[in-house]
Each structure stands twice: as structure tokens, then as C-alpha cells.
Amino acid sequence: MTVMAGVATFTGAVGLYPLFAEGGWLWGALGSVIAVGGGGMLARRLRLPAVLNPLLGLAALLLYLNAVHAGAQSWLGIIPSPASLRYLGEVAADGWHAANRYAAPVPLVPGIALLAAGGVGLVAVLVDLLAVRLRRAAPAGLPLLAMYSVPAAVREDGAGWAAFGLGALGFLALLMADAREQVGGWGRLVGSAPWSGDVPMAGTEPEEPPAAGPRGGGLAARGWRIACAAVAVAVLVPALVPGLQPRGMFGLGGDGEGGGGAQTVTTPDPLVSLKRELTRLDDSIVLTYRSDDPDGPDYLRLYALDRFDGDRWTYSALKSSGKDRLRGRALPRPPGLGLVRTRQVTTRVRVRPEVRNMTFLPLPYAPERVSVEGDWRVHAPSRMVYSLRDSAGGRSYTVRSVRARPTAGDLATAGNYPAEIVSLYTAVPRNVPPEIRALAGDITADAATAHGQAVALQRWFTETGGFLYDLSAPAPQHGSDLADFLLRGRRGYCEQFAASFALMARLLGIPSRVAMGYTPGTQVRPGEWVVRSRDAHAWPELYFEGSGWVRFEPTPAGTAGQGTAVAPPYSRPATGSGAQQPDAGSIEPGAPGPEDEPTAAPGASADPRRDGGGDTGPAGVRDEGDDGFAMVPWLAAGVLLALLAAAPMVVRALTRRRRWAVLAPSGTGGTPGAVSPAPAVAAHAAWREMRADALDHGFEWRASDSPRAAARRLGELLELDEEGTRALGRIARAEELARYSRTRPAEPAERLRTDVRTVREAFAASVGRRTRWRARLLPPSTVAQTRESARGAADRAARIGERAGAAARRLGGLADRVNALPGRLRRRP
């Protein structure tokens, strides 16, 4: 039992793996589990009261942790001394800081390892006390569950299904051991041996007593079945139900081509990290860089969050494969970048070695060529550069980027959006409050173009809206938080500004996304810039055909805002920028380059989205974007659910068809008097069909009922009219004759078929409406069929398990014999 409790704790602890960057903590956890188990066992051996049980376990845990982590400071290397305890406290404090500093997975610094081992050890103490000492194995699942819920709460993707299954099996094993011990307390099962040997039969071989009585065996098999099914359901259902796991079954998938298949990239939640960076007290240097951009460097982007799920901005799952590796190659031209002026910028970045877990590279948009050591990959649509195992900490890299320099005119006369951009970047879930939509419309009522709308939005956010930059505002968790920010509170930091700006842009039909990274920082020497953690920033990017993704800046800058944020020139209101207008005009001929707008002249209607004339155009585009994108998974899930729900009905209909189809040729073509197997086949078909109907309508069907007994019982249950009674009797008699008599039933197949229908109507008439609908939609007869086959599969699995157990026992026997060998050899003369 002690061992089982330890095993359950340890398997439960395996579920913590997503929290740690390395696997070494597992050994620490194993050590503390063993230490606690030993302490508990000692307490029980000494017959100490239950109160002392956890105390002894805790003492053992302390001894263990002290010996491992502060052995040098202890007496004799193991006995805790004041110095070693103080040291332990320091290490734990370090660990605590580290845990608060890093987003999961955290690196395995000694403090973290200590905390992990200690935490697992505490759980082990509780489990040991509950399951072993107090004999309450079921409540012992609570601490295990608490342990499992930690990664589920911290990591958005939670722990893997395998870890969960392992933990669940460990807990089940604990329950099983407990039950077995309780049963064992009653002694052997009484009266379960079929032949107790009282009446030996002459000439029979003495039978070997079965290992377990038939009842015990049956129960055990059923227990196995239930346990396996429970774990399988718990693992499979969330994987199959859409919406519970963002990436579907086991997070696998991808394009399959390229080296070694695709792999989903998971990283700490960027938004959580952002808030943490912004509020760090020490404001440490993250990176330094040199840039040859004469206008001053652009923002350094880490992430592009392209998906708004109703609550937060996230990036779509990255499917990474070998072909995404950078390998120093030039990247293709960024999307949408057309004929606006661009400038090549070279930036040399040096990330400080203290930076941990920076798995995305901060790069100025849009990188063309990145020279960096290690396995770095690029996500082509967003130009994010990331690594599956390397961190940017301590690295230096050079990036050549192309910086678009659109003017306000360029943007104002931008062409139509490509369809895939619209579908990807204007999708908004349905649950966005209509007030936000109305607000966006009000703010941009005077704007004629997408650019005008964006400028109006930015002006509203930074000047006229009355917003206040406030780092103490809580990070937005839900869609309602954004609505609060926009409609009521109007206090927040860059995350709220960027998120709501991008959301409103989407509501207006402008493709948008939220970028995260760093502002340019501060210049320390000419051409050399320093970026600190408080330069972390989020900003919206809007798409304009011809210019690609361009940055806007809704967050207030300066001392009352994000200190180093700069609003790009094209995003400022056009007042006094008359000089730019001719400039824009001169560019104009080139702007309407995109070939996807062959009919409407760009000059005629400035806004690319309103060129359709009338309201249906933009509305249609937007609705398609909204619903089409957001609805696809729901639609698929709905179709899948519908298919699943319809499956029993379809199976039932197919079975019915198949049954009657068997006798169709002989039933129609055969002569009634001919000696053919058809009558018996028809009788069997009718009988099976009636049986299925009875099951469907919730009538009990006993396997021990003969046809006439079944018909009698059904006749008593149903309120049958004369015709119904006759029909039921005919079916039963035909089946009885077909089964047991030499004479074959004389009923023609068609008659039986009509009879079955009559009886089915009688079934339907004598049950409630709910049962009737269930019989149609979810016929239990097919469910029973499925259950039978599932039971067969489970039995086979259990048999395999038993065989494995038997093999293990044989192995154990072999080991015993080997152990006994020296003794036997000695006995020989």
C-alpha cells in the first residue's frame, strides 16, 4: 500500500513536466516520494498515532532535501544544522524568485529543483496519510489532482494526455491496492470454488484449483474493464470535443513534408510575459543593437498575434517543420509590399546572456535575411523567427530588413485586400459586444478611407478619447475586459490599447493583428541603442495593399505613457501635412498596382473597401470574414457532432435493410410451396428485427426467453389489439418453428414484415414520447451492438494484461528458483 501510494504520487508528479525546462527534477521528486514513503512506513512500524504519521513523513522529507541540497552545510553531510537550514531557506527563496520571474517552462535552477522536490514531497505526505494511514484512498486523489491542476492552470496547453493517463492509472492502481487489501482482510472468498472436492467424480482428473474464484475473476475483469474505459474516455473525449483543446488530437498535425514532419510550437503566453516585463522593478537591459537606419530604428517585433478568440489575442498554432529553417537564406518579399518606398536596414543585435527563454527573435519588420547560430525557423506569413530549443539569450545576430516607408497618401489610396488576407485578418467572433462596433463606427464616421479610419482611431486613443496610461491596470483576461476598457474605464497599458485598436480595425473591416516586442529603446551612442525590459510593448499592425503590414501606435507616448513609443508619421492626422499630399499624389499612379481590382478605378473611390457601391459590398465582405473564419471549426464540429449523433440511427436503418434484403430475392421470386431456406431466414429476420425494435423502445429482452415466452411477456406489457396480438403470435411462432421444428414456418416473408411493422407501431404506442424519439434517433439496439463489441475488445485487453501478469509471475518464480539454487547445490553431497 505504501508503495502504491508512492507510485500514485510519482505518476501524478509526472504531470508537472510542462513546468520545467529540463527533466532532472523528476529524480528529485522520486527521491522525496521515497523518503516520505519511508518515513510513513517507519511511523506505522513503530505504531505511532496517526498524527505523527505526516510529521515523520515531513521529517524524512526535510532530511532528504537537506542531504541533497545542503549536504555541505550539514553535520556529517546529512543531519540538518542551523547553517544548512538557513542555506535551504535561501535556495528556496531563490527558487521562488526564479519561479516568479520565468514563464513556464522554467529552467532547473537549484531553487526550483528544491521547490519541485519539496512540493511533490508534501503531496506525498498527504497521500501517504490519507491512503495508507487513514485508509481513505479515494480522497487521496485530491492532492494528486491539485498537483495535476498546476500545469493545467499555468500552461495554456496544459499537460499532455499521456501524463494525464499515467497519473490516472497511478491513482486507479492506488484504489485497486486499497480495495484488494480490504478484501484481503476478510480472508479468502468463501464458496467460490466450483468443486469443493466433497464429491469427487469417479475417474475424473483432480482439477487444478483456479487462481481466482469465478466470481473474483469476473469482478476483477469487470474492474479492469471499467478502469480502462474510464481512462480512455477521459483521455479521448477532450481530444475529440472541439474547443477544449486548441490543437485537436494530441497536438499532432502539420504538412508532413520537410524534415521529420511538423511539430507544434508552444511558448509561454506572450501577453503574460509582457505584463511581467513591463512591471519589473530592475528594468534590466534586454538587448543592445546597432542600426544603420538614418530615420531611427523601427520597433523590434517578437510576436505577431493574428487571432482574436473573443477574449485575447493569440497567434495561430505554428506548425513547424524542417523546411522552415532559416539557414541564412533570403526570405521572400513580405506580403503586400508593393511599390511604396522601402529602405534596406541592417541591424546587429546582441541579446544579454541573462535573458532566458526568449525563443523568438526580436527583429525589425520585415526581416529579409537573418544570420544567427542555432536552429531558428521562420513562420513565413508573419515573419516571426523562433526556435524549438534554442534561446536568444547571449546571442548576437544580424538581420537585414526591408522597412516600408509609406506616406499617408500611399495608405489612403491602397488597393483592394486579397481575399486570404481578409479571411484571416478580419475575423471577429460573434460575441463581440455591439457597443464596440457602434463605437468604432462613431469614431471613424468622418473617415472616407481605411487609412482615414485608422488615423481617426489612433487620434481617439491618444488624444480625444480621454485614455490614461496605467501600468497597474490588470491584464485583460476576457473580451468583456476590453469592452470595459473602451467603454468605461479607459485606463490601461499598451496591451489594452493595441488589442482594442486591432479589434476595432477588424470591426471596421481593416485587416489587423497585434504585434509584440520592444520599442527602439534609447540611443546611448550614435547608432547604438539599448532596449530595457520596460521597453516591452504591444502595438497594432494594419494591412494596406502595396505597403504590407504597417504599424500604428494607439498607446500614449512620453512620460505619461509608454516612454519610448513613437507614432509613425503616416499615422498622424493629416493636419498640416499638406506637403505630403502632393507626395501622395505623385505616388498614386503606382499605387493601384494590385491586379485584383481590375474594374474600379482607385482614384474614383478612395476607399478600397467601398468601391462596390452600396452597402452590401463591405457588409458582405466583412460578414464572410467574420462568420466564415470563426464558424469553420464550429461548423466542422457541428457536422461531426451531427454525424456522430446520426450514426446509431443510420446503423439501425442499415441493419434493418440488410435483414430484409437477405430474403428479398427468394421472398419475391420464390414460389410459396418451394422447399427453400427462405421461410426460416425470413422468420429469423423478422424475429431479430422485432427484438431490435423492442430494445429500441426500452423493453427488456431476456436472453433466457424463448420466442413464445418473449411474445407472452411482450403481449402482457403492450396494449395490443387483436391484430397486434395475432401479428406478435405469428412472428413468435414462425421463429419457434424455424428454430426448433422439423416443419418450416409457412408465413410468407411479406406477411412477417407487415407483422413486424404492426408490432413496432404497438411498441411505439405504448411508450412515452421521449422513448419513442430515442428509439428513432438513438436506437439502443445499435448501442447494445457496439457495447458488445467494445466489451469483447476490453476483455481481450484484460486477457492480455492477465497474460502479462502471469508472465511476470513466472519470471518471479524463476528468480526465486535462481535464488534457491545455491542452497540446493550446497545440500548436494
Add this chain to the structure above:
Amino acid sequence: MAVGTHGDSFMETDPPPHRGPAARRDQGGRGGGRDLDGLAQVANKIRDAVESVIEGKPKVVRLALTVLLAEGHVLIEDVPGVGKTMLAKALARSVDCSVRRVQFTPDLLPSDITGVSAYNQELREFEFKPGPVFANIVVGDEINRASPKTQSALLECMEERQVTVDGVTYGLERPFMVIATQNPIEMEGTYPLPEAQRDRFTARISMGYPDASAELEMLETHGQASPLDRLAPVAHAEDVRELIDVVRRQHVAAPVKQYAVDLVAATRTHPDLRLGASPRATLHLVRAARAYAALDDRDYVVPDDVQDLAVPVLAHRLLPTAEAQVERRHPEHVVADLVRRLPVPGPGK
């Protein structure tokens, strides 16, 4: 000495001489000598006759008749006074054949049943004096009051339908049926029947108390004179022999045979039973099911027949374990439970 021919007024025939096999074949060999309809007719007549004496017990009467047609022996067990002997006598008297009655007592000897070889002074040789078993129907009253030794005297005649005395074997005439009555073994002065003998009885019938109305009616009919006195034979021994042949030709489908075998086999592995049913029990079960089906005017056996007969045919052969006995799980319950649980053979998937 309580042995002797029945002293009542109904006709008693001398034990007829043993007929050879050839003669027997002549009697029933035509196959179609009597068909199912004829059987039902005769059987109904016997049934009505018996029911005129035993009121309100159609099931018991049908079972007794089933055993008669299955060439078996029946053990009627119940507390005194519920009409065991009445049933035995009524059945015996409905059929016009030789009937002997043996009152079993503790001092009864085996030779009192089988007969003895006595020295004939005139002929100066041993002469065999047949005992009461040389009859078509032998009514053994309170069979469990005799010692096991005497009870065992019935073993040979019941199973093999022959008697061996002093090395000479004498055959018995068809039909041969032992109708034994016994009190429950908890009663005073009773010996339990040996397993071997119990196994030779095709069925054990429990009479049970009559319901109130039947008991009231009984007061009316039995008040004036015994209804047994008014009972006249309604069938001849020859009729019964033909009926038995018809029953033998009844069709038993393979699934039904399998079902019977499964049912009997299940008693052998049941945890509540120390001794399961023997292969002879399977034989008796199927034979009785044939007769049961014939009485239902059917020429094939259905599992319902086997189910209806399972308790009467199997229960008295089973020995419960000590635990089951303590917990009052009687073999009847075990068999009924098995019948409820064993799936009937179907047409397959």
C-alpha cells in the same frame, strides 16, 4: 407386514407374463399406430379423470402424466394430508392396467418388494413368487419410511425394468411406472432416499396446499363418498404403450438438446451445489420434455418445455453445499436461477 395388493374395488390384474421384444415391436412398431392427435385425446381423458379427484392442481397432474408418457418414475413429496397418495391412486386407476401398492415401513425387506423363491413341496422345486413390483404401476407409499436397504431393492427395477432374484432375471412389463410418495425428510421416522435412487426418479412433484376454493370444493366432493370410488379407467395399458411410442418420435432440435446439456452442466459448476445433475438427468430431462411437448399437442420440443421441467426433473438430484444449506438456498432456487440466466439457443448472429 404391509405388503399386498390393493384391497380396493378397482380391478386388479395378475401380473401379466413378460412379453418378448418381438411382441413389443408388433404392438408399437407401426409407427403411425397413433399420432399426436390421438395422444392428446387419450392424455386429456386421463387428465380429466385424475383432475376429477385432485382439484385445482392442473400443473401437478400434467407433470405426473408427463412422467408416465416419458416412461419415468415420479416421486411425490409433501407434508402428510395434501393428496399424495390420492394422486398416485387416481393416476393408477385412470389407466386400465395392473396396479400394486406397497406401504413402506421401517421393517420392510427387499424381498417383500421384488418377490421370493419359495420351495414348492408338490413340485419339489423352488418357485418364484413375484413381488408387488411386477405390475404396470407401482404405488410406493411413504417410500422414505423404509430403510435404505429396502429402498435399494427398487434400484434395478426402476432403471432396468427387470428384477433379479437368486440369479434369475425377470423382466417387467411396459409400461412400468413407480409412483412413490414421501414426506419431507425433516419429518419424524424418515430416512433420506439414497442419491442413486433419487436419480432414478424422473421428476419430483410437490403437491402444495390447495387454494381456498379448491379446498372448499373438496369438502363437497369428499364429503359423501371418496371420488376415487367413482373413478373408472379411461385408457388401457395398450393405449399408454402407444402413447409412449409417439412421444419417442418427438423431434428435439439440436439447439434444444444443447440447451438441456448446458443447463445440466451449469448445475455441475454452480458454487452453491456440492453435487450437480448426472448425465442420466439430461436423458430424463429431454425425455420428459418430449412428453411435455406432446401433451401440448406439439411434435417438437421448445426450450420452454425444458425450462418448465427443469425444477421438477433436476432439483431433487442436487446436493447443496453446507453454506447454501445454511443460507437456505435450496436446489430448487438454484435451478430456477439457472433457468432465468441461461440464454436460450437462438438463430445465431
